[in-house]
Amino acid sequence: MTRIKEFPLPDLGEGLAEGEILKWLVGVGDTIELNQPIVEVETAKAAVEIPAKWAGQVSAIFHAEGETVEVGTPIIAIDTDPGAGPADQLAPSAESLAAVTVAPAEGMVEPGMTGGGRTPVLVGYGPRNGAAKRRARVTEPAAPAPPQQEKPAATVDRPLAKPPVRKLAKDLGVDLFTLTGTGPNGSITRDDVQQAVQRPAVPAAPSFGPGREQRIPVKGVRKLTAANMVASAFTAPHVTEFLTVDVTRSMRALDRLRELPDWRGVRVSPLLLVAKAVLVAIKRYPMVNSSWAGDDIVVKEYVNLGIAAATERGLIVPNIKDVGRLTLRELADAMSALVTTAKEGRTSPADMTGGTFTITNVGVFGVDTGTPILPPGEAAILAFGAVREMPWVHKGKIKPRPVTTLGLSFDHRIIDGELGSKFLRDIGVFLSDPEAALLAWG
Amino acid sequence: MAKGDVARARTTRGAKSAPAPEFVQLLTPEGERVDHPTYAVDFTDEEYRGLYRDLVVVRRLDAEATALQRQGELGLWASLLGQEAAQVGSGRALRVHDMVFPTYREHGVLYCRGIDPIMPLGLFRGVDQGGWDPNQFKFSMYTIVIGAQTLHATGYAMGVAKDGKVGSPDGEAVIAYFGDGATSQGDVNEAFVWSSVFNAPIVFFCQNNQYAISEPLERQTRVPLFQRAAGFGFPGVRVDGNDVLAVYAVTRDALDNARQGQGPTLIEAYTYRMGAHTTSDDPTRYRIASEVEAWQAKDPIKRVRAFLEKQKLADSAFFDAVDEEARAQAVHLRERVLAMPDPQPLSLFDHVYAEGSPLLDEQREQFGAYLASFEGSGH
Numbered sequence: 001m002t003r004i005k006e007f008p009l010p011d012l013g014e015g016l017a018e019g020e021i022l023k024w025l026v027g028v029g030d031t032i033e034l035n036q037p038i039v040e041v042e043t044a045k046a047a048v049e050i051p052a053k054w055a056g057q058v059s060a061i062f063h064a065e066g067e068t069v070e071v072g073t074p075i076i077a078i079d080t081d082p083g084a085g086p087a088d089q090l091a092p093s094a095e096s097l098a099a100v101t102v103a104p105a106e107g108m109v110e111p112g113m114t115g116g117g118r119t120p121v122l123v124g125y126g127p128r129n130g131a132a133k134r135r136a137r138v139t140e141p142a143a144p145a146p147p148q149q150e151k152p153a154a155t156v157d158r159p160l161a162k163p164p165v166r167k168l169a170k171d172l173g174v175d176l177f178t179l180t181g182t183g184p185n186g187s188i189t190r191d192d193v194q195q196a197v198q199r200p201a202v203p204a205a206p207s208f209g210p211g212r213e214q215r216i217p218v219k220g221v222r223k224l225t226a227a228n229m230v231a232s233a234f235t236a237p238h239v240t241e242f243l244t245v246d247v248t249r250s251m252r253a254l255d256r257l258r259e260l261p262d263w264r265g266v267r268v269s270p271l272l273l274v275a276k277a278v279l280v281a282i283k284r285y286p287m288v289n290s291s292w293a294g295d296d297i298v299v300k301e302y303v304n305l306g307i308a309a310a311t312e313r314g315l316i317v318p319n320i321k322d323v324g325r326l327t328l329r330e331l332a333d334a335m336s337a338l339v340t341t342a343k344e345g346r347t348s349p350a351d352m353t354g355g356t357f358t359i360t361n362v363g364v365f366g367v368d369t370g371t372p373i374l375p376p377g378e379a380a381i382l383a384f385g386a387v388r389e390m391p392w393v394h395k396g397k398i399k400p401r402p403v404t405t406l407g408l409s410f411d412h413r414i415i416d417g418e419l420g421s422k423f424l425r426d427i428g429v430f431l432s433d434p435e436a437a438l439l440a441w442g
Numbered sequence: 443m444a445k446g447d448v449a450r451a452r453t454t455r456g457a458k459s460a461p462a463p464e465f466v467q468l469l470t471p472e473g474e475r476v477d478h479p480t481y482a483v484d485f486t487d488e489e490y491r492g493l494y495r496d497l498v499v500v501r502r503l504d505a506e507a508t509a510l511q512r513q514g515e516l517g518l519w520a521s522l523l524g525q526e527a528a529q530v531g532s533g534r535a536l537r538v539h540d541m542v543f544p545t546y547r548e549h550g551v552l553y554c555r556g557i558d559p560i561m562p563l564g565l566f567r568g569v570d571q572g573g574w575d576p577n578q579f580k581f582s583m584y585t586i587v588i589g590a591q592t593l594h595a596t597g598y599a600m601g602v603a604k605d606g607k608v609g610s611p612d613g614e615a616v617i618a619y620f621g622d623g624a625t626s627q628g629d630v631n632e633a634f635v636w637s638s639v640f641n642a643p644i645v646f647f648c649q650n651n652q653y654a655i656s657e658p659l660e661r662q663t664r665v666p667l668f669q670r671a672a673g674f675g676f677p678g679v680r681v682d683g684n685d686v687l688a689v690y691a692v693t694r695d696a697l698d699n700a701r702q703g704q705g706p707t708l709i710e711a712y713t714y715r716m717g718a719h720t721t722s723d724d725p726t727r728y729r730i731a732s733e734v735e736a737w738q739a740k741d742p743i744k745r746v747r748a749f750l751e752k753q754k755l756a757d758s759a760f761f762d763a764v765d766e767e768a769r770a771q772a773v774h775l776r777e778r779v780l781a782m783p784d785p786q787p788l789s790l791f792d793h794v795y796a797e798g799s800p801l802l803d804e805q806r807e808q809f810g811a812y813l814a815s816f817e818g819s820g821h
Contacts, residue, residue, distance in 0.1 A: 010514025013722035035509045046724030225738040352725055 003081045006074035007053055013045040020068045021048060021075065030058045031082070038076060041069075042348075057082035066346075128408045160187035169193045173216045220313035232374045233437055236292065236411040240371040241420055245403045245428040246392055251402050253434050262329065267336045270404070271361050274384045275305060276328060276336065277430035278357060280441050283422045289356050289375045292413055306375060307335060309342040310365075317375055318347045319355035321426035369405040382427070383407035404431070463666065465680040465712050468687040472485030473742045473748025481691035487755050493686050494746045494756070495764050496530045500550040501743065502768035503559050507549075507566070511721045515779055516566045520547045524684075524716030528649045530554060531689025532711070534814055535697060536617065539580065541602070543595035543618045546584040547649075551619065555581045562780050569785050571793070589627035592618045592646065596633040599642035599700075608643045608806040613701030617645045617693075623654020625670065626662050634708075643700035645693065646671075646708045649683060651715035656728040668710035676706045683713030684742040714740070723797075787813055 009019055022040040026032055026377070035051040036357065038058075042048075060077040063069050159176040165188055169176050174196045181188035250273050258268050282289045282303055290299040306319035318341070320326075320334045341347050357379075360372050363386035372381040383404040392401035408424040415423075430437035466481050485493070504522050508577060511519040522529060529550025536542065544551055553559055557579050564570035572583045585591040595618035609616040624630050625648060637644045650667055652659050663670070671678030681692040689711055696707035714737040718725050725734075725801070750756040791806040 006515065010512070011517075012512065014518055035506075045722050046718070047726075048721075050512045051509040052631060349724075353727065387773075 003084070004059055004077050004079050005056075006077045008074050009041065009069050010050075010071050011071045012041065012043050012048055016043045016045065016071060018068050019043040021063050021065050021362075024061060026052075026058050026076075028061055032056065032058060032078070043064060047348075052078065054078050054080045056080040066326075074168055084131055102403050102420075117406045159186055161189075162187070165190050165193060171217055172197045173214060175210075175214075177210065190252050220322075221311075221316060225315050228376050229373050232376045235376075236374050237413060238371075238374060238409050239412045239415075239417065239420060240407055240409040241364060241417075241424050242369060242405055242407050243424050243428045244403060245431050246394065246401045247387055247404050247431050248401050249435070250431045251387070253398075266329065266332050268332060270363075270387055271307075271359070271384060272328070272332050273431060273434055274359060274361075274382070274427070275323070275331060277427045277434070277437070278305070278359060278382060279303060279323060280430055280437060281423050281426040282357065284421050284426060284441060285419060287419060288380050288410070288415060288423050290414055291356070292379070292411060297414055300356050302356070304354050304356045306339055306355035306378070308338055308358060308360035311342050311345060314388070316342055317355060317358055318342050318346060318351040319358070321354070357381070363387060363404065369407040372405060372409045374411055375408055378411075380408060380410040380420070380423070382424075406431075457706055463680065463712055465682045465710075467682040468691060469685045469745055469749055471684070471745050473745045473752055474703075475749065478688070478691075479603050481688065481695060483687050483691045485666060487673075490746075490750060490753075490755055491497075491760065493530060493534065493690075494743070494750060495552075496534065496554065497526045497686060497743045497746060498764050499768045499771055500526050500530060500553050502772050503553070503775055505548055506772040507563065508717070508721065509549070510563075510776065510779055511566070516563065516721075517568050518566055518720055518722060520720045521715075521717040522547050522549050524714050524737065524742070525649055525651055525711075526550055527686035527746075528647075528683040528689055528711040528713050532617065532619075532693040532709075533649055535690045535693035537615075537697070539614050540701075541547050541595075541598055541614070541616045542581045543591040543598070543616070544582065544584055545588075545591065545619050545621065545624075546586050546620050547621075548584070552581060554592040555579050557581060557773055563775070563779050564782060567779065567782060569782050589620055589624035589629040589633075592617075592620055592624070592630045592633035593636075596637045596642055596645055599637060599644040599706075600640050602643055603641070608701055609703040611698070611702065613643065613703065614684070615643050615645060615697040615700035617697065619647050619649065619653065622648065622650040622652065622659050622662055622667060623657065624648075625667055626654075634671070634676075634706075637706040638674045641705040643703070644706045645696040645700055646706060647693065648708065648710050649713055650710050651683075651713050653715060653719070653725075653729070655719040655723060657724075658728075665734050666710065671706075671708035676708065678708040678710065680710040683711030684740045684745070686742060686746060697766055713742075741761050743821045 012019060019041040020043075022042050024039050026036075026038045033054045034053075034055045037049040038052045040049050041050055056078045059079040061075070062077070063075050065128060069075055122395060124400075134308075135338060159179065160181060160183075161176055166176065168174075168190060169188075172193060174193050176188055176193075179188050179192050179196055180186075182192055183189040212378060247270065254268050254270065254273065257263050258266075286299055286301070287297075289303055290297050292298075301324075302322045303324050304319040304321050304329060305323045306317045308315060308317045320331075320338055320340050323334070326334060337348075338351070341351075355375055355378060358372075358375050358381045360370075360381060361384050362370050362372075363384055366386050367426060369385040370383050372383045374381050383406065385407070387402050387404045388398045390403040391398050392403055393399075394401055406424060406427060408420060408427075410420045410423075425442075426437075430441075466478055467476060468478060468481065468483060469475060492500075501523065507516060507519045508521050508523075510516045518788045523546070529548060533542075533551040533554025542548075542551060542555060549559065549562065552562060553685045557574050562572070562584060574581065574583075576582045582591065582594065585594070595616050599616040602608060602614045602616060612725075618633070620630060634646070636642070637646075648667055650659065654662060659667075666680060668678035668680040679692055679696070681688045683689060692709055696709055699705070699707060714734075715725075716734065716737065747756075747761065750760075788806060788810055790803055790809075794802055
């Protein structure tokens with residue numbers, strides 16, 4: 001029995017491939033007991049604490065907080081007999097697993113991919129350590145093997161790649177014909193495929209196959225978004241109304257806000273005032289903040305404000321819970337934290353459920369407005385367009401003024417045209433003159 | 443929507459200050475004994491201590507199984523945390539010849555049946571299909587399909603009646619366990635109908651732990667669950683599921699009625715699942731912390747301990763000894779789980795038919811040949 005034992009991340013929930021290290025509860029050198037919680041890990045299903053499998057002393061931690069780790073990868077090493085003097089192999093022996101060599105003929109695991117210390121695979125499955133233990137088939141004791149001869153790559157009718165790599169390429173929509181292999185005999189490796197996916201950050205240059213079409217598997221956030229959009233568009237009868245408003249006074253108000261000592265360093269954007277306008281208007285028309293529940297309409301006193309955010313993984317709509325409690329300053333902080341977290345891909349599932357009203361800031365893409373689709377379970381969503389200088393009639397004269405267009409979609413089962421119009425109008429009134437609106441309605 | 447319809451709209455915030463449910467209780471959360479006009483228990487001091495020991499051991503073994511899952515040693519675990527009293531109270535009310543039909547969470551009842559707690563762990567580790575002989579322990583296999591066991595139990599109970607084993611104080615009874623979510627299943631309602639019209643000697647024991655995975659009770663029913671029995675024509679009773687004494691008294695009474703030929707009873711044990719539905723679930727996504735805290739105050743074990751202390755039925759040496767016993771059992775359980783052998787691939791074919799089948803024999807042969815085609819297979 002080895003004294004230092006490595007604990008591989010287990011499958012915490014029936015068929016999960018990976019987990020994210022949220023928080024280490026122990027550090028290197030700590031003495032730990034059996035079943036003492038050592039780490040919080042979040043999977044696609046749940047955030048859970050993992051209890052120590054052995055008592056002893058932590059001799060190494062292999063993955064930092066925030067890292068996504070494949071199931072089966074060692075995450076911690078525990079010296080199970082720390083009192084017995086210095087251990088022989090205190091060096092993280094993750095490499096010890098990498099020492100398992102696999103006959104190339106086996107074709108299941110590519111060189112360098114057998115160890116625990118490999119780069120985590122973020123999409124699809126990774127080669128399990130167990131794969132290395134596959135037994136070879138009994139071969140026929142036939143004629144002596146012909147001398148090994150490397151086939152010239154030109155004679156192959158399809159690129160050389162092992163089946164798991166082909167599967168990965170297919171999953172990721174990568175055409176193997178477009179790649180140059182860096183593996184043995186010019187074969188394409190897992191890394192080659194992954195680099196091909198990471199390379200084109202600009203969507204202008206996708207790797208089209210010979211048919212000049214590319215198939216992108218629908219999964220993850222895209223799949224969820226699609227399902228939500230279809231469910232919403234075909235259950236809730238949508239109506240969209242538009243309103244263009246002069247936001248000169250809002251822009252001035254923001255400038256003044258930025259100069260306040262309390263607000264130094266706070267990220268202040270027009271979106272903040274739009275959010276505030278929505279909150280004030282919801283207070284006046286609570287039915288807008290509701291959901292359709294078959295026999296009932298559920299009107300909510302609390303507002304969980306969703307902000308649609310474009311992230312690398314696609315559209316996500318995290319929400320800030322019970323925004324009514326927050327001061328404007330707290331709201332600003334919460335909004336910037338929300339967006340930062342979303343961009344980092346660290347939004348927790350709890351933050352993505354329970355939204356009651358959503359704002360989608362299409363203006364950041366430089367467009368004027370759109371007809372947003374309701375997030376399922378919400379009765380209204382506001383699109384906030386770009387703020388731009390436009391010719392505008394101001395006190396009888398045409399002047400350049402900062403102007404924006406608001407687009408409000410609402411569930412016509414709950415909200416009539418009158419209510420929707422009044423609600424949108426009030427948001428417009430607020431943005432035209434936030435101080436007066438706050439004095440009057442705040 | 444017309445303006446008048448606004449009256450139908452409801453506000454969710456703070457709407458649920460549901461009154462404490464009416465139920466049979468003999469031991470309050472503070473550990474005070476209270477009397478009930480219909481139900482009573484008369485335990486000896488040793489029996490009171492025994493119930494406490496059961497509760498503590500059952501909880502400790504359950505915690506160990508949860509830890510083993512988190513450590514990758516079990517594929518899944520359905521924790522009973524919070525439901526110990528419902529299971530120990532009803533499990534101890536059973537007589538040796540009474541038959542039990544469990545769900546997959548009845549680890550406490552299983553313990554009371556005298557089955558080695560290692561038995562279900564083979565199932566959750568994925569090395570066997572369950573492992574005990576239902577006839578030997580009068581405890582059917584764990585049933586994963588929600589509510590299916592209530593029909594098995596009903597059929598079994600009808601059989602007991604046909605065998606003439608009911609109608610006396612020594613008659614046999616059957617108990618079927620299920621949860622609040624299962625009450626919405628067709629199987630459970632069919633079981634109610636059949637057992638009612640055939641006057642089957644059965645107790646339907648519903649552990650209402652308030653959630654069917656993430657669905658709250660309000661999505662299962664508009665009336666208290668125990669009241670449903672009236673519609674099927676047999677009595678229903680609600681008991682404080684965290685009160686081991688009341689659960690024991692109510693279950694014993696219902697079992698006695700069944701064995702004497704008076705037909706079924708529905709017991710709704712009003713309790714709370716303190717942990718996740720299974721280890722694959724994250725209850726923080728659908729429950730609020732204050733609700734969990736409120737139920738922590740109603741803990742089934744704390745109240746028995748408070749009672750034992752107040753009545754001077756046990757001292758700290760006793761409590762320490764129980765904790766130590768539970769710990770030792772947990773360690774023993776862990777060691778045996780880790781030592782469980784992986785099943786032989788060919789054992790897959792062993793228990794499909796009692797007396798084999800030609801087709802199966804052929805498949806076994808083919809699979810054996812396939813296995814033997816590997817180097818070092820030793821076949």
